[in-house]
Amino acid sequence: MRRTGAQPAGAAARPTHGRLRPGELAEVAVLGDLGLVLEVIGWFIPLGSIFQALAILPFAVLSSRHRLRAGVIAVLAASSVGFIVGGIGIVLQTFLAGTVGISIGTTYRRGWTPLASLLATIVVAGLPIAAVTDLIDWISPGFRKLSFAQVHIIVRDAARTLDGLGEARMAHSLSTAYDWAFAHWWISIPAAELLAITVVALICLRLRVFLGMVTATALSPYTGGVAEREEDAEMPVVPVPARIEDVRYRYAGSYVDALVGASLVVEPGRLIAVVGPNGSGKSTLVRVLTGRLEPSAGRVVRAGRPGYGELHGTATVFQRPESQVLGVRVRDDLWWGMPVQDRGDPGPLLAMVGLEGMEDRESSTLSGGQLQRLAIAAALARRPSLLVSDESTAMVDREGRDEVVALLDRLRLEGLAVVHVTHRLSETAVADVVEQMRDGRIVASGPPRADSTIRGAPELRATVAGEQVNAEQPPLVRLRGIGYVYADGTPWAHRALAEVDLDLRRGEGLVVTGANGSGKTTLAWLLGGLMAPTEGLALIGTEPMRAQAIDSAPARVGVAFQHARLQLLKPTVLKDVMIGGDEEAAREALAAVALDPDDIGPRRVDDLSGGEQRRVALAGLLVRRPELLVLDEPYAGLDDEARLALAQVLHHLRLEYGIATVVVSHDLDNAEMLGARLVLLDAGRIVLEEVLAS
Amino acid sequence: MSRAPTDRGIRRGRQLADLHVFRYVPGTSFVHRTWAGTKILVIAILSTGVILWPTWRAAGLAGALVLTAFLAARLPGGIAPRIPRWIWIFFVIGFVLALASGGKPDASLGGLKVGLAGVEVWARFLVLGFEVLALAGLVSWTTPLADLAPALGRLGAPVRKLRVPVDEVVGAIALGIRCLPLLLDEFRVLNAARRTRRPEPLTTLKDKADALEDTLFTALASSLRRSRELAEAIEARGGVPSPVAETHPFTRLDLTVLALCTAAVVGMALLR
Numbered sequence: 001m002r003r004t005g006a007q008p009a010g011a012a013a014r015p016t017h018g019r020l021r022p023g024e025l026a027e028v029a030v031l032g033d034l035g036l037v038l039e040v041i042g043w044f045i046p047l048g049s050i051f052q053a054l055a056i057l058p059f060a061v062l063s064s065r066h067r068l069r070a071g072v073i074a075v076l077a078a079s080s081v082g083f084i085v086g087g088i089g090i091v092l093q094t095f096l097a098g099t100v101g102i103s104i105g106t107t108y109r110r111g112w113t114p115l116a117s118l119l120a121t122i123v124v125a126g127l128p129i130a131a132v133t134d135l136i137d138w139i140s141p142g143f144r145k146l147s148f149a150q151v152h153i154i155v156r157d158a159a160r161t162l163d164g165l166g167e168a169r170m171a172h173s174l175s176t177a178y179d180w181a182f183a184h185w186w187i188s189i190p191a192a193e194l195l196a197i198t199v200v201a202l203i204c205l206r207l208r209v210f211l212g213m214v215t216a217t218a219l220s221p222y223t224g225g226v227a228e229r230e231e232d233a234e235m236p237v238v239p240v241p242a243r244i245e246d247v248r249y250r251y252a253g254s255y256v257d258a259l260v261g262a263s264l265v266v267e268p269g270r271l272i273a274v275v276g277p278n279g280s281g282k283s284t285l286v287r288v289l290t291g292r293l294e295p296s297a298g299r300v301v302r303a304g305r306p307g308y309g310e311l312h313g314t315a316t317v318f319q320r321p322e323s324q325v326l327g328v329r330v331r332d333d334l335w336w337g338m339p340v341q342d343r344g345d346p347g348p349l350l351a352m353v354g355l356e357g358m359e360d361r362e363s364s365t366l367s368g369g370q371l372q373r374l375a376i377a378a379a380l381a382r383r384p385s386l387l388v389s390d391e392s393t394a395m396v397d398r399e400g401r402d403e404v405v406a407l408l409d410r411l412r413l414e415g416l417a418v419v420h421v422t423h424r425l426s427e428t429a430v431a432d433v434v435e436q437m438r439d440g441r442i443v444a445s446g447p448p449r450a451d452s453t454i455r456g457a458p459e460l461r462a463t464v465a466g467e468q469v470n471a472e473q474p475p476l477v478r479l480r481g482i483g484y485v486y487a488d489g490t491p492w493a494h495r496a497l498a499e500v501d502l503d504l505r506r507g508e509g510l511v512v513t514g515a516n517g518s519g520k521t522t523l524a525w526l527l528g529g530l531m532a533p534t535e536g537l538a539l540i541g542t543e544p545m546r547a548q549a550i551d552s553a554p555a556r557v558g559v560a561f562q563h564a565r566l567q568l569l570k571p572t573v574l575k576d577v578m579i580g581g582d583e584e585a586a587r588e589a590l591a592a593v594a595l596d597p598d599d600i601g602p603r604r605v606d607d608l609s610g611g612e613q614r615r616v617a618l619a620g621l622l623v624r625r626p627e628l629l630v631l632d633e634p635y636a637g638l639d640d641e642a643r644l645a646l647a648q649v650l651h652h653l654r655l656e657y658g659i660a661t662v663v664v665s666h667d668l669d670n671a672e673m674l675g676a677r678l679v680l681l682d683a684g685r686i687v688l689e690e691v692l693a694s
Numbered sequence: 695m696s697r698a699p700t701d702r703g704i705r706r707g708r709q710l711a712d713l714h715v716f717r718y719v720p721g722t723s724f725v726h727r728t729w730a731g732t733k734i735l736v737i738a739i740l741s742t743g744v745i746l747w748p749t750w751r752a753a754g755l756a757g758a759l760v761l762t763a764f765l766a767a768r769l770p771g772g773i774a775p776r777i778p779r780w781i782w783i784f785f786v787i788g789f790v791l792a793l794a795s796g797g798k799p800d801a802s803l804g805g806l807k808v809g810l811a812g813v814e815v816w817a818r819f820l821v822l823g824f825e826v827l828a829l830a831g832l833v834s835w836t837t838p839l840a841d842l843a844p845a846l847g848r849l850g851a852p853v854r855k856l857r858v859p860v861d862e863v864v865g866a867i868a869l870g871i872r873c874l875p876l877l878l879d880e881f882r883v884l885n886a887a888r889r890t891r892r893p894e895p896l897t898t899l900k901d902k903a904d905a906l907e908d909t910l911f912t913a914l915a916s917s918l919r920r921s922r923e924l925a926e927a928i929e930a931r932g933g934v935p936s937p938v939a940e941t942h943p944f945t946r947l948d949l950t951v952l953a954l955c956t957a958a959v960v961g962m963a964l965l966r
Contacts (some may be wrong), residue, residue, distance in 0.1 A: 022933045026924035029869035030917045033877045036870070054910065061914060073859070077866040080846055081874075084734060084833060085716075087741045140746040142966065149815040153795035156812075160794075213911060219918040222925035224933075292929075309932035316930045323920055324927035326935075328872045329839040337931035340939070362840060364875040378931065488722060490772040491719050530886045559890045566880060566914050567887040569908040573953055579891055606915055658951045 009368040023222035024070045031058040032074035059101025064108045064211045065221045071102040099125035126197040130190030162357035238304030239314045239386040240417040241267045258284040260440035271412040273428040274421045276437030277639040282421045290314045315379035317392040321371035328630035331359040348626040353377045367516040369400025388421045395636050397666035423639035454640040461672045465692040469508045477504040482536030496522040497684045507658040509675025519684040524632045524664045528559035558621030562633040574601035580623040628660045635667045647673035725767040727834045731845035733833045743959035744822050752962035753821050785842040792816035843868035844940040865935030894924045
């Protein structure tokens with residue numbers, strides 16, 4: 001896993017002027033979206049003003065981390081998109097939430113007291129909004145009268161009720177007050193708005209606690225690699241051949257070296273595979289190679305600059321397919337960030353990665369494997385001399401993986417220097433050299449080996465195959481002819497599942513597999529009771545699946561999602577697991593997933609590796625004592641050791657607690673460790689079912 | 695990566711996923727062929743019109759235009775979002791309040807004299823609001839998402855002279871639009887995950903507020919994590935979004951559409 005928290009020691013200082021840097025632009029886009037979505041939700045649901053007030057938060061977080069420019073651009077961007085969704089109303093709301101957020105965030109960043117922050121917010125956000133509404137009301141008496149008419153209805157109702165109660169004087173003064181407010185609208189409207197903003201701002205000061213929490217996490221802003229020194233700017237871009245000599249590197253705030261004297265030679269026309277478990281220093285090594293980290297000791301010898309992201313320079317493809325595709329359309333993504341004169345013909349590039357004719361497809365409609373190949377095409381668009389694949393195969397299915405590796409092999413033959421970082425030994429067969437890393441060192445270097453089994457895996461596989469399930473007892477889960485159609489009855493309707501029959505008994509381990517888009521995840525959601533099948537019958541015990549997820553406590557089913565972070569709801573581990581039970585139960589659940597409660601309990605969830613987060617999420621489900629656990633792609637992004645550990649945990653849960661486990665995965669490598677029964681889905685139907693022989 | 699399914703049918707009322715905002719329905723009608731920037735201008739022109747002159751005549755004019763465009767676009771019936779029950783409840787409450795306030799003109803209802811002025815105002819607000827929403831829906835169903843950022847870039851060109859960083863804003867809009875589906879997916883997973891962790895209903899207000907805070911923090915932490923990955927990807931592509939070039943032509947069709955809408959707004963002003 002990447003060290004998300006630690007900042008590179010030689011990192012560029014926070015920018016103070018000029019264009020948005022990558023770290024700022026990314027947060028502007030993502031947090032601006034978050035604000036926009038909260039606004040739109042608020043627009044469409046009752047009591048939505050809560051969400052509209054919450055929309056202040058993303059802007060406040062953004063401004064507490066970045067300069068004013070970032071906040072302003074985020075507000076402009078979010079309100080532009082908001083205008084198209086819901087017209088001028090959303091624009092005004094977004095502006096309001098944005099200015100309040102920027103004010104709270106900026107004053108927080110500058111260390112102002114809460115009172116000063118409140119006053120600043122009222123001045124900065126309140127006065128302009130009051131002025132703008134006054135202006136609108138002045139231009140349009142019709143609009144003003146209509147708004148007042150709404151208030152009038154309520155006032156008249158209230159006055160009449162008071163009158164009926166015999167409170168004629170009060171009724172009279174209420175009407176008089178209304179008449180005064182109506183006549184002096186240019187005072188009454190802004191006064192009401194200022195009052196509302198003061199109340200909102202008071203509530204929002206609570207957000208400062210939030211800002212503190214966000215600051216305390218390891219999620220510090222991304223400041224990017226080493227700023228190229230000015231004298232270097234004159235140098236030509238020559239990333240390879242490069243020689244890394246005895247390099248050490250330690251992240252700021254860390255007590256151990258991430259690299260402990262690593263050496264590497266990278267030459268054109270050669271494919272180097274760098275393998276090793278998570279945290280062994282692979283990513284740090286390629287960051288040094290690509291010039292994004294300045295080593296604390298040792299040196300890197302090149303004939304010129306690495307030219308990261310430049311024409312003929314260095315290109316990198318990363319792990320998560322959907323986070324590295326930046327264009328709305330395939331064509332936009334291919335040329336993202338490139339001047340028009342450097343662009344070529346998209347045809348051959350897309351053909352090379354097997355995406356011919358897809359220029360105009362929207363990138364959000366591509367599968368994981370397609371996205372990853374698009375990322376490679378975008379990297380190749382810059383005609384790089386050095387291509388680094390930083391675990392780019394970790395999250396795609398087997399077919400996609402084979403395609404990516406074959407592509408890397410072909411590029412090497414065309415004269416590129418290719419460095420492929422992976423934790424799968426099986427992908428190294430095409431490499432010229434395999435560098436094995438462990439604990440920040442290169443421990444072995446040589447030609448690829450054929451053996452790719454995980455130590456301990458065959459034994460576990462045999463144990464799992466030998467698991468006994470009582471066939472006499474009635475099934476825990478019964479699916480009869482279930483199907484699912486998304487967006488049923490709309491033009492976007494599409495079928496994900498059809499006529500699936502499945503039985504599952506207590507303590508049974510089932511693996512559901514299939515290619516991307518075969519309906520696996522839909523099946524997982526149905527099994528978890530997170531949605532109801534559009535046809536057929538899904539039962540757990542004797543009750544319908546769907547009902548149990550909301551009605552019965554404790555929940556009988558737990559679902560673990562691929563993106564484990566979304567499942568962790570408290571900032572620290574033990575507190576998070578304790579959502580579902582008392583401390584004793586929480587500690588037991590942590591122990592059940594092979595984590596030491598004393599060690600990991602007080603840690604922040606954002607400081608954990610992906611594998612650890614996944615196991616904590618599992619503990620959070622276990623503490624509720626479910627009868628069935630559904631895991632969606634639990635292997636994604638895990639190295640061999642973490643996979644073995646996870647498979648062992650699941651075996652233990654089946655054996656000791658009698659929990660049935662369903663693992664949904666496209667990753668058939670070592671899938672047999674996860675359950676004795678295997679189901680293959682294709683186009684929403686079960687096409688193969690098999691039971692492993694012990 | 696598989697997309698998170700929607701959670702339809704779990705709880706009545708939670709049908710945000712069913713709104714289908716910004717899902718393109720392919721077609722060849724003049725509405726589809728109109729430049730995205732023109733459609734944005736149409737929203738601006740017509741909504742300004744109904745804000746300035748919120749009369750029944752304005753509602754009629756705007757309604758006629760929106761309805762014509764809807765019919766021409768030949769959108770299938772299934773796109774209409776199912777109206778959740780609470781909206782009807784709100785309608786009823788609003789209607790009763792409006793009716794109770796009375797005011798001239800009066801109508802007699804089975805011997806009971808009822809003032810209709812309140813109802814008239816209420817209905818006018820409702821109709822105008824509905825028309826603006828329908829227009830936004832029409833634009834979102836007939837315009838590919840990818841067309842929006844370039845269109846906004848061309849529309850924003852005049853303010854570039856005022857040293858507003860238009861290209862940067864448009865770059866942020868384009869990236870934001872790209873990330874929107876990812877974010878919505880994440881919201882769905884978050885919602886489902888929250889339910890599997892804590893299915894029992896929370897009773898006290900404090901518990902509810904705490905749970906909401908927890909969820910928000912998770913959403914934020916997850917967004918910031920995604921931002922990091924995004925930032926790395928941006929850096930790997932040189933760090934600066936290329937200026938979005940608008941290639942869609944501005945045709946006579948666009949001119950006609952704009953002229954019609956402007957005429958309608960002039961009509962609203964004259965007929966008020």
